[in-house]
Amino acid sequence: MRRVIYPPAECSPAYFWIINDKIDRDECRWQLDDMADKGLRSVCFHPEPPEFRPILMETRLDLPYLSKEYFDFVREMVLHCKKIGMHYWLYDEGGWPSGNACGQVMAVDPNCFRQQAIARGEDGKAYIKTLPEKLPDGRYAYPNLLTPGVAETFIALTHQRHLEAVPKEIGKTIKYVFQDEACFCKHAWTWDFAEVFKERKGYDIMPFLDVLIADPTDDAPEEHRRARIDYQDVRSQLFAERFVYPIRSWCREHKLISGGHFGGEDDPRNNVLHGYGHIMRVLRGLDMPGVDVIWRQLFPGGRSHIFPKYASSIARQSKLDLSLSETGAVFGNGLTQEQFKWLVDYQAVRGINTFVLSCYEMSTRDHLLYVNPRPHCGPGDPQWDCSKSLHQYITWLCYFLRQGRACAKTMFFYDIRSIWGGASRGERAAQVHENASQELMRRQVDFDFVDDDALCDANYSKNRGVKVGSMTYDTLILPREHDMDPRALAKVEEFKKAGLRVLDETQLDQVEPLVTLDPPCPDIRVTKRQGKDYDLFFIVNETDTPKKLKINFKSKYSKLSEIDLCYGDQFNLTTYRKGDSVEYTFGRHSSAMFLLEKDLFPFATHVTKLLDDEYTPARILNEGWTLQAIQRNWVRDRFLETEDFSENSPVIPVELGDWSQYLGKEFSGKAVYRCEFELDKAGVYMMDLGEVKYSCLITVNGEDLATSTWHPYRIICELKKGKNEIKIIVINTLANAILAEDTLPTWKKLYPKQRDYYDAMERKFEAESLPSGLFGPVTLKKSPYLPQ
Numbered sequence: 001m002r003r004v005i006y007p008p009a010e011c012s013p014a015y016f017w018i019i020n021d022k023i024d025r026d027e028c029r030w031q032l033d034d035m036a037d038k039g040l041r042s043v044c045f046h047p048e049p050p051e052f053r054p055i056l057m058e059t060r061l062d063l064p065y066l067s068k069e070y071f072d073f074v075r076e077m078v079l080h081c082k083k084i085g086m087h088y089w090l091y092d093e094g095g096w097p098s099g100n101a102c103g104q105v106m107a108v109d110p111n112c113f114r115q116q117a118i119a120r121g122e123d124g125k126a127y128i129k130t131l132p133e134k135l136p137d138g139r140y141a142y143p144n145l146l147t148p149g150v151a152e153t154f155i156a157l158t159h160q161r162h163l164e165a166v167p168k169e170i171g172k173t174i175k176y177v178f179q180d181e182a183c184f185c186k187h188a189w190t191w192d193f194a195e196v197f198k199e200r201k202g203y204d205i206m207p208f209l210d211v212l213i214a215d216p217t218d219d220a221p222e223e224h225r226r227a228r229i230d231y232q233d234v235r236s237q238l239f240a241e242r243f244v245y246p247i248r249s250w251c252r253e254h255k256l257i258s259g260g261h262f263g264g265e266d267d268p269r270n271n272v273l274h275g276y277g278h279i280m281r282v283l284r285g286l287d288m289p290g291v292d293v294i295w296r297q298l299f300p301g302g303r304s305h306i307f308p309k310y311a312s313s314i315a316r317q318s319k320l321d322l323s324l325s326e327t328g329a330v331f332g333n334g335l336t337q338e339q340f341k342w343l344v345d346y347q348a349v350r351g352i353n354t355f356v357l358s359c360y361e362m363s364t365r366d367h368l369l370y371v372n373p374r375p376h377c378g379p380g381d382p383q384w385d386c387s388k389s390l391h392q393y394i395t396w397l398c399y400f401l402r403q404g405r406a407c408a409k410t411m412f413f414y415d416i417r418s419i420w421g422g423a424s425r426g427e428r429a430a431q432v433h434e435n436a437s438q439e440l441m442r443r444q445v446d447f448d449f450v451d452d453d454a455l456c457d458a459n460y461s462k463n464r465g466v467k468v469g470s471m472t473y474d475t476l477i478l479p480r481e482h483d484m485d486p487r488a489l490a491k492v493e494e495f496k497k498a499g500l501r502v503l504d505e506t507q508l509d510q511v512e513p514l515v516t517l518d519p520p521c522p523d524i525r526v527t528k529r530q531g532k533d534y535d536l537f538f539i540v541n542e543t544d545t546p547k548k549l550k551i552n553f554k555s556k557y558s559k560l561s562e563i564d565l566c567y568g569d570q571f572n573l574t575t576y577r578k579g580d581s582v583e584y585t586f587g588r589h590s591s592a593m594f595l596l597e598k599d600l601f602p603f604a605t606h607v608t609k610l611l612d613d614e615y616t617p618a619r620i621l622n623e624g625w626t627l628q629a630i631q632r633n634w635v636r637d638r639f640l641e642t643e644d645f646s647e648n649s650p651v652i653p654v655e656l657g658d659w660s661q662y663l664g665k666e667f668s669g670k671a672v673y674r675c676e677f678e679l680d681k682a683g684v685y686m687m688d689l690g691e692v693k694y695s696c697l698i699t700v701n702g703e704d705l706a707t708s709t710w711h712p713y714r715i716i717c718e719l720k721k722g723k724n725e726i727k728i729i730v731i732n733t734l735a736n737a738i739l740a741e742d743t744l745p746t747w748k749k750l751y752p753k754q755r756d757y758y759d760a761m762e763r764k765f766e767a768e769s770l771p772s773g774l775f776g777p778v779t780l781k782k783s784p785y786l787p788q
Contacts, residue, residue: 006568007399009087010175013355013391014042016091016326018372020059021363023073029080031362034379036084039391044089044178044356045077048372051102051139052095056755057371060363065094065102066157071165078166082173089356090177090256092158092247097181098260099150099243101157103140106133108153113143118187118213126209128189145182146190146238151246159250171255176288178356179247179260180326183275184239187213196238201230216422225421229483232420236277244285251287259288259324259354266297266307268430271419279310280414280451288354289314290324293343294373295761296331300342300544300589306437310414312351313448316406317469322354329358329373332762334735334769336694337383337390338589338710342542344394345591349525349540350441351448353401355394364640370747371754374762375734380640382633382669382731386695389566389709396565400593401538404531409465410447410511411473412437417452417483425481432479436505440477442522444513447477452485460498473500475511480504515539518550518581533557537594541586550581557596565593587712615686615781618679621726622777625675627654627662630729632669635737637746642669658693659730659773668737673728673774682721684783689713691775692730699727716783732772739766 015035035043048057049065063070081088094102106113110133119129135141143150159177163170197205205212208227211220216228251258262282264274276282283289289311296302308325315323325347328335344355360378361368369376378384418429440447450458454468461467465474476492478484484492496502503510514526515537523543529536535555541547553560560582561572573582584592629649634641651674652662659671689696695709700717701724708715737743744763748754 004399004568007395009041009085010354011395011399011402012039012041012087013357013394013398014044014087014089015040015357015377016044016046016359018359018361019045019047019061020361020368020372021365022060022062025073025076028077028362031360031378032077032080032086033084035360036086038384039388039395041085041395042087042089043081044091045074046091046359047094049094049102054137054139055753057095058751058754059368059371066104066161071161074162075165078169078173082169086173087176088169088174090159090162090174092154092177092179097142097183097263098179099145099154099182100140100142101154104157105150105153106140106143109149110140112191113147113150113153115142115144115185116189116191117185118189118209120213126213128209131185144188144190145184145243146188146193146235148192148242151243155247155250159247163254174256176257176259177247177251179244179258179286181261181263181292182243183263184235184277185275188235188275190238193234193238197230197234200234200237205231216426218423218425220423228422229417229420232272232277236281239277240282240285244282248285248287257287257320257322259286259290259322261290261292261311261324261326263292265291265310266305268414268419268433269426271416272422278416278451280314280416280449281453283311283314284453286314287318287320288322288324290326290354291347291352292329293325293327293347294329296765298343298346300339300542304438306350306434306441308347308350308352309437309447309449312353312406313450316351316408316448317454317471319470321402321405321470323352324354324356325352326356326358328375330758330761331375332735332765333375333381333738334733334766335375336710336733336769337387338694340390341393341710342589344397345540345589346542348397348401349527349538349591351401351406351527353398355398366638367635367747367750369635369640369738370751370759373758376640380633380642381734382631383695383733386697386707386709386731389707393566396563396568397538397593399568400536400563400565401527401529403536404529404534405470406446406448407514407528407530407535408446408448408471409473410440410445410475410477411450411466411468412440412447412477413479413482413484414449414451415479415482415484417485418481421483428481429479429483432481432505436477436479436508439508440511441525443508443511444515444517444524444526445508445511446514446527448473450476452488455488455491456485458491458495460495460500466495466500475501475503477508477511478502478504480506512554514554516552516554516581518552521547521549523547524549524586534595534597537596538591539586539594540591541589544588546588547586548583549586550583552581553594553596555596557598559597559599561595561597563593563595565591570595589711615783618685618780618782619677620777620779621675621677622656624677625654625656625673625774627652627659627671627673627773629663629667629669629671632667633734633737634668635740635743656774656776656778658771658775660771665770666736666740667772668732668734670729670731671773673730674725675778676723676725678723679719679721683719685717685719686781686783687715687717687726688779688781689728689774690777690779693772693775694733694769695731696774697729697731701725719780728774730772730774733766733769735766735769736772739763739770
């Protein structure tokens with residue numbers, strides 16, 4: 001496996017850099033430097049012009065969108081990214097959804113580009129309605145992405161002009177393009193839809209218009225169900241062919257990778273309800289398919305869903321094997337570093353290997369924090385100062401999950417036609433889809449989704465299995481009740497005769513897992529990457545309960561090491577032999593990357609990892625603590641402000657627990673805990689801080705030892721005989737300041753027309769993160785090793 005000192009810039013997470021205020025070029029360059037200082041080597045420039053949402057999301061960008069002045073600024077930022085070694089994402093819209101260029105696409109040809117939809121008239125009959133070219137506030141409406149010429153106009157206005165602005169950086173400093181939630185309207189139509197439909201399906205769709213906008217029922221005639229399915233099929237084909245594919249073609253021509261996501265991917269039912277029609281088909285139109293994790297679609301202890309695998313399956317079946325996630329929007333500023341890491345791990349173990357995080361706002365002046373979805377990550381957020389660990393972790397994780405190829409031998413049929421047909425049959429298909437795919441993950445089985453399109457294009461490789469793009473599978477999970485395209489079904493029958501194993505949702509226990517766990521543990525998730533002479537296993541505990549397990553890796557290699565994903569260091573586990581089980585304890589919400597090789601890496605560190613029970617309990621430090629506030633983050637009248645107290649604030653004797661009784665419930669910032677204690681004997685100790693809310697910097701006897709931002713909050717340190725002093729700077733979140741009593745009234749006064757849909761949701765989430773401080777218990781356990 002290729003070793004690097006540090007991964008390339010495109011492996012780094014990027015934040016959406018929200019360009020939302022008057023441009024100060026020096027400030028913008030400083031912000032890029034600030035991101036780089038926090039371990040970031042990638043940024044996604046995200047403009048929000050005033051015309052994006054002038055009433056609901058008021059912003060103050062003072063460069064006309066896509067003007068010469070705008071591209072002069074873009075050029076300066078791209079060149080500064082080049083100077084500091086940063087990768088720059090080309091975000092293709094002013095706001096979202098992609099495809100409109102903030103009204104400029106519609107303005108080119110409003111008569112032709114207007115949306116059309118099937119609607120019900122006053123007489124109760126269905127008809128084709130042409131929607132207005134302008135919105136009530138006078139802005140041009142979103143164009144019809146099913147109409148020929150819209151994509152080409154959009155490309156000419158956005159992508160091509162970026163090429164003209166920074167021609168030497170396209171494919172170099174700029175490698176990725178982000179397409180955001182492009183869509184069509186409910187019951188979408190276009191001027192040549194009936195003609196195209198008849199050409200592809202062989203019958204006239206016009207007599208079925210009433211059927212297409214009525215709710216599906218179980219007792220509907222079969223021809224009605226067929227019309228629904230065929231309408232959805234053609235609609236999604238046109239969206240892919242006329243909008244998604246042309247952008248991908250332009251990107252490929254200019255050595256760019258087209259990436260992005262579509263809205264509402266988290267539920268298979270949304271193939272009908274949202275504006276993409278067939279999630280697998282349209283994701284296949286991107287070279288870096290992606291998903292959106294927003295407003296807690298995923299969250300520790302909450303909802304669990306398989307949808308990141310839609311993007312990673314398509315990616316694995318392509319040559320590039322790159323898949324992305326936009327993660328974090330509308331989670332609120334109570335989102336902790338540990339929760340952020342959990343979201344990344346959850347998706348990474350399901351195959352995602354590129355992350356765009358939300359968000360770094362260029363300006364929070366006049367409480368633009370209220371206008372844009374939170375969290376705000378950047379200056380003014382107390383967690384920002386300790387975010388480098390998270391950024392480095394994601395960078396190394398994405399680097400290793402891009403090595404080799406995914407080792408998944410099982411494919412799961414995505415029954416899109418049943419979902420399109422709707423009624424109870426569609427609901428059953430969605431439930432089987434969710435339940436069976438989750439059960440495979442609980443059994444440590446990795447798999448990819450395939451749809452009718454993929455099976456129609458698949459081939460059988462002798463003695464290997466079914467080849468779908470770059471992946472080869474020997475097993476197909478096919479639900480007992482399904483509606484497969486006849487052409488795909490014929491292919492499956494052909495593959496079965498050649499040796500393909502076909503199982504249904506009741507036979508999942510026959511699929512071989514990637515690892516064997518003792519005892520069996522349904523809370524552990526595993527993915528495997530396979531290279532020429534190595535296997536990588538990424539294993540995640542998604543619960544808040546520690547798991548002590550014996551792991552037997554399904555690998556032909558015997559040299560086992562663990563990779564530290566915060567620094568990329570490799571530690572050889574010298575006690576492991578091929579066929580053995582290795583004992584390992586996964587802490588709450590923890591993960592581990594294991595590497596099995598033919599030969600040991602000569603520069604790796606040889607270690608014997610101690611289990612928790614190999615340390616001897618020494619003492620609990622539950623007395624003698626003091627607390628001193630050293631920095632406070634405020635939501636002031638016009639700005640986010642940071643106030644440094646230095647050594648001027650009082651030192652308070654405290655008991656461990658929530659610091660609100662000492663600092664107030666509205667305190668966001670940093671406070672330092674100190675404790676002095678004596679030992680009879682020097683030695684190497686494990687110091688465990690117990691519960692910390694939410695990040696901390698640990699100093700022992702004047703030496704800064706660690707920044708700890710997720711469980712376990714522990715370090716290995718040398719303590720001396722006699723007096724020792726520990727200092728722990730604890731950092732909470734911005735949630736306390738945001739939920740101060742006077743904050744929301746101030747925001748509403750400044751933005752009386754602002755829709756607070758996002759804010760109301762965020763405030764609910766933020767309230768969960770109010771408890772703050774060092775909770776402990778702080779324990780010392782002695783190592784059997786002597787000090788070096």
